[in-house]
Amino acid sequence: MGLDIRLPIGSFFALIGVILAAYGMLSDPSIYQRSLGINVNAVWGLLLVVFGVLMFLFGRRATSRKNPHE
Amino acid sequence: MFHIEVHTIDYVILAIYFAFVLGVGWALRRHVNTSSEFFLSGRSIPAWITGLAFISANLGAQEVIGMGASGAKYGIATSHFYWLGAIPAMVFVGVFMMPFYYGSRARSVPEYLKLRFDEKTRGLNAIFFAIMTVFSSGISLYAMGLLLQTLLGWNFTFSIMVSAAIVLTYTLLGGLTSAIYNEVLQFFLIIAGFLPLVALGLKDVGGWTGLKHKLELVSVAHGFAPGAYSHSWSYLGSPAANPMGVEWFSMVMGLGFVLSFGYWCTDFLVVQRAMASESMSAAQRTPLIAALPKMFFPALVILPGMIAIALSQNAGHTGFALPPKPDGTLNYDLAIPMMLGHYLPSGILGLGLAALMASFMSGMAGNVTAFNTVWTYDIYQAYIRKGESDGHYLRMGRMATLFGILLSVAAAYAATRFNNIMDMLQLVFAFVNAPLFATFLLGMFWKRTTGHGAFSGLLVGTIAAAIHHGLTLPAGAVAGIKGGWLATLHTYPSEMAQNFWTAIYAWTACFLCTLLVSLVTRPRPDSELTGLVYSLTPRPRDESARWFERPVVLAAVVLGLVVVLNIVFW
Numbered sequence: 001m002g003l004d005i006r007l008p009i010g011s012f013f014a015l016i017g018v019i020l021a022a023y024g025m026l027s028d029p030s031i032y033q034r035s036l037g038i039n040v041n042a043v044w045g046l047l048l049v050v051f052g053v054l055m056f057l058f059g060r061r062a063t064s065r066k067n068p069h070e
Numbered sequence: 071m072f073h074i075e076v077h078t079i080d081y082v083i084l085a086i087y088f089a090f091v092l093g094v095g096w097a098l099r100r101h102v103n104t105s106s107e108f109f110l111s112g113r114s115i116p117a118w119i120t121g122l123a124f125i126s127a128n129l130g131a132q133e134v135i136g137m138g139a140s141g142a143k144y145g146i147a148t149s150h151f152y153w154l155g156a157i158p159a160m161v162f163v164g165v166f167m168m169p170f171y172y173g174s175r176a177r178s179v180p181e182y183l184k185l186r187f188d189e190k191t192r193g194l195n196a197i198f199f200a201i202m203t204v205f206s207s208g209i210s211l212y213a214m215g216l217l218l219q220t221l222l223g224w225n226f227t228f229s230i231m232v233s234a235a236i237v238l239t240y241t242l243l244g245g246l247t248s249a250i251y252n253e254v255l256q257f258f259l260i261i262a263g264f265l266p267l268v269a270l271g272l273k274d275v276g277g278w279t280g281l282k283h284k285l286e287l288v289s290v291a292h293g294f295a296p297g298a299y300s301h302s303w304s305y306l307g308s309p310a311a312n313p314m315g316v317e318w319f320s321m322v323m324g325l326g327f328v329l330s331f332g333y334w335c336t337d338f339l340v341v342q343r344a345m346a347s348e349s350m351s352a353a354q355r356t357p358l359i360a361a362l363p364k365m366f367f368p369a370l371v372i373l374p375g376m377i378a379i380a381l382s383q384n385a386g387h388t389g390f391a392l393p394p395k396p397d398g399t400l401n402y403d404l405a406i407p408m409m410l411g412h413y414l415p416s417g418i419l420g421l422g423l424a425a426l427m428a429s430f431m432s433g434m435a436g437n438v439t440a441f442n443t444v445w446t447y448d449i450y451q452a453y454i455r456k457g458e459s460d461g462h463y464l465r466m467g468r469m470a471t472l473f474g475i476l477l478s479v480a481a482a483y484a485a486t487r488f489n490n491i492m493d494m495l496q497l498v499f500a501f502v503n504a505p506l507f508a509t510f511l512l513g514m515f516w517k518r519t520t521g522h523g524a525f526s527g528l529l530v531g532t533i534a535a536a537i538h539h540g541l542t543l544p545a546g547a548v549a550g551i552k553g554g555w556l557a558t559l560h561t562y563p564s565e566m567a568q569n570f571w572t573a574i575y576a577w578t579a580c581f582l583c584t585l586l587v588s589l590v591t592r593p594r595p596d597s598e599l600t601g602l603v604y605s606l607t608p609r610p611r612d613e614s615a616r617w618f619e620r621p622v623v624l625a626a627v628v629l630g631l632v633v634v635l636n637i638v639f640w
Contacts, residue, residue: 003097005119005251009258012090016083016262016421023079023417031415034388035270041417044266051262 004063010056013048020045074221074411080420087424088236090255091431095240095248105464108245109443110177110346115247117352119254121359124343125367126253129260130433131210134371134426135217138406141368141375142382142392144313145285145299146639148375149368150321153302155330157361157632161625163335164344164357169610170514171341172353174601178345179338180448186513186602188521189452194528195506196448199338200441202499204474207437208481209492214430215482221407222423230482233427237435238475242468246346246443249435253343256428257363263425264370264406270413271377274388284380289313291383299376303640315545315564324570328577332507339440350610354621361628365635371406378405388412434478442470493551501539504573505531505580512584517596517603523588531580538575544568 024042032039102108140148176182180199184192215230240248275281286296298305298312305311306318314321334340334357344356382391382400390412392400410422446467455462485492509527512519540556544565549555553568562568600606617623 003094003101003251005094005254008090008094008097008251009255012086012255013258013262016086019079019083019086020417020421027415027417035266035413035415035418036273036387038270040266040270040415044262044418044421048262 004059006055006059006062010052010054010059012052014052014056017045017048017050017052021049073223074407074419075416076222076419076423077416079417080423083417083420084424084427087259087428091236091240091252094251094255095243098244098248098251101247102243102245102464105446105460105467106177107247108464108467109439109446110342111245111247111250113346114348115250115346115352117347117355117359119250120343120347120352120356122257122363123250123253124340124356124360125364126257126260126432127249127339127343127436128433129257129367129429130206130436131213131217131430133433134260134406134429135213135403137368137371138375138378139402141372142379142400142402142405143375145288145376145379146302146368146372147299147306147312147314148372149302149635149639150325151330152365152368153632153636154322154326156334157365157628158326159330159334160357160361160364161628162331163341164354164361165621165625166604167335167510167514168344168354168357169350169607170602170604172345172347172350173607173610176345177447178443179336179341180444182602183509183513183524184448184452186599187519187524191509191521191525191528192448192452194525196444196452198499198502200444200449202502203339203437203441203444204477205481205492205495205499207434207441207474207478209485209496210430210433210437211478211482212485212492214427217407217426220404221411226486230479233431233434234475234479237431237438238472241435241438241442241471245467246342246439249439250343250346252435253432256432259421259428260425261370263422263428264374266418267406267409267413267422268370268373268377271374271381271390271409274390274413275377275380281377281380284384285376288379288383299379301640302636309563309567314566315562316567316570320567320570320574324573328504328507328573329570331511332503332505332573332577336506336510337503338444339436342440342443351619351621354610355619355624358621358624358628362631365628365632374409375402375405378409438471438474438478441474442467445470445474490551497539497551500569500572501532501535501576504535504576508577508581509584512581512588513603515604516588517599517605518588518593519584520588520591520593522591523584523586526587527580527584530583531576534579535572535576538572539568542568542571 020041024039024045027041106112137148171182174182174185176185180192180196183195211230211234214233215226218224218229219226240252275284282300285299289296289298292313294311294313295305306321309315309317344353347353347356378392385391392408393404395401410419414422446463450466451463505528508531509524513524539553541559542562543549543554543558544552544562549558552565562571596606
């Protein structure tokens with residue numbers, strides 16, 4: 001259908017993951033009191049980056065297989 | 071009043087989400103040239119995508135907020151809506167019904183009824199369905215506007231206008247494909263947003279063991295045996311033994327059979343996703359693939375509610391508790407939204423809020439795309455303007471999308487002023503939906519079923535539902551919208567028990583009436599029913615070579631897993 005959905009989903013989560021991870025490393029640690037002392041932004045951000053990149057790569061592989069000349 | 075503080079970073083994340091959703095619609099705009107591409111994605115989408123969209127379209131406000139609330143109110147027995155209700159029905163529609171929906175090339179569920187029965191049965195179903203989708207999406211918008219106003223202090227009009235405008239834009243641009251693609255994005259987003267919440271809540275409550283222990287205190291405080299909130303089947307022997315007030319028979323027949331099969335097997339909102347898939351085998355796999363993640367969704371939507379009630383009864387380290395309503399009872403509806411605000415620091419809070427809005431928007435887009443298709447194909451093309459060009463119907467579909475959304479917004483505003491009318495409408499929808507599955511079951515599996523039988527069965531079933539509701543009342547309720555508006559012949563232990571029995575009576579009445587009327591009316595010749603009825607349709611052959619992609623294999627895996635889940639949490 002012209003667009004492999006894994007490309008936008010992958011980019012979305014990679015981007016959100018990078019923002020969260022960066023914010024997690026720069027933000028004031030006291031805000032993590034409510035999350036039981038865990039820096040959820042950093043942890044979850046990094047996991048989302050991994051997920052996003054994998055999704056994107058799967059999408060790329062499928063797209064290039066379909067249109068080998070592009 | 072509890073208030074969630076939202077920072078710039080959270081707004082950035084929300085804005086990125088909105089940008090992606092609109093971007094997907096924009097990227098697909100050139101691929102919509104025919105009405106089939108707009109309404110059915112040109113039947114070209116792979117099964118894993120339609121499968122995930124199948125779950126997301128149903129994962130609206132009612133599901134996320136309602137299941138969280140039920141988890142808090144009834145404990146783990148709420149999982150029956152999944153492990154007894156949704157999953158078996160999804161397996162059934164995939165294995166047994168999809169061959170007729172997809173194979174008949176019908177473009178909608180009402181159109182299948184036209185092919186199988188006659189014009190009047192289609193008309194009845196199409197008109198009710200169109201009205202129902204518009205109001206459901208309006209009620210969902212209203213719930214969202216109210217929630218965002220309460221929690222974030224956002225302006226009601228602003229929230230619903232922004233969400234309606236975004237859904238409108240991406241559905242107009244890319245049609246059903248755009249709705250489906252965004253539903254897949256929303257599916258992952260809902261997991262990404264809610265999973266950290268559940269993990270933190272579970273840690274706060276002391277893990278599964280801590281949760282079970284605290285739920286025992288909740289059970290005892292409500293006057294039940296200690297395990298009543300943490301076992302799904304053990305306390306279904308009598309309605310007095312569990313917080314739902316329901317016994318196993320009405321649970322299995324009412325929820326598990328009539329209501330769940332009625333929704334998952336006949337509602338065009340979900341069936342449309344499968345109809346958009348690229349092949350018969352993909353259409354059959356759509357609900358089966360959907361069932362795999364679906365059966366673990368109780369962990370995302372019911373578990374937070376259970377954690378919320380456990381912590382309200384017996385505080386954890388962070389002092390989380392549900393707020394009381396003005397009448398003193400706990401406000402169960404706020405279980406999930408309150409936990410978002412309580413456990414998630416800014417940053418990931420934006421992700422959680424995006425997930426919440428995604429669930430509202432995917433539910434709304436699901437309703438709107440189902441509405442525009444039924445309106446254009448089953449009402450406009452059938453009764454208003456026959457025989458126009460395809461481009462004409464494509465334009466009408468786009469207009470119907472706009473009108474559908476405008477009507478939803480109007481319904482959302484109506485709900486702010488006339489709450490009783492909305493309750494009454496939902497009641498009427500329940501009466502209309504309850505008998506539906508009897509009609510489809512007989513229609514697909516008994517070739518003798520006639521159009522007159524189906525039509526009269528649907529009417530009689532709906533009337534039976536209304537009469538049963540009018541004659542019974544849940545314990546402690548006043549006669550009126552809750553029932554008993556004719557006379558009170560029987561009192562049920564709970565509203566849920568009354569709902570389940572209403573469904574059972576409606577289904578039985580429809581089944582018997584369809585059967586009897588069919589026997590005395592003239593059936594259609596066999597030659598006209600090929601592809602529409604089980605006994606006259608060649609079994610679909612699996613064109614997919616790989617064994618694990620065969621619908622029957624997938625179905626067995628899904629059923630096996632769901633049996634295990636039922637036993638583990640028995």
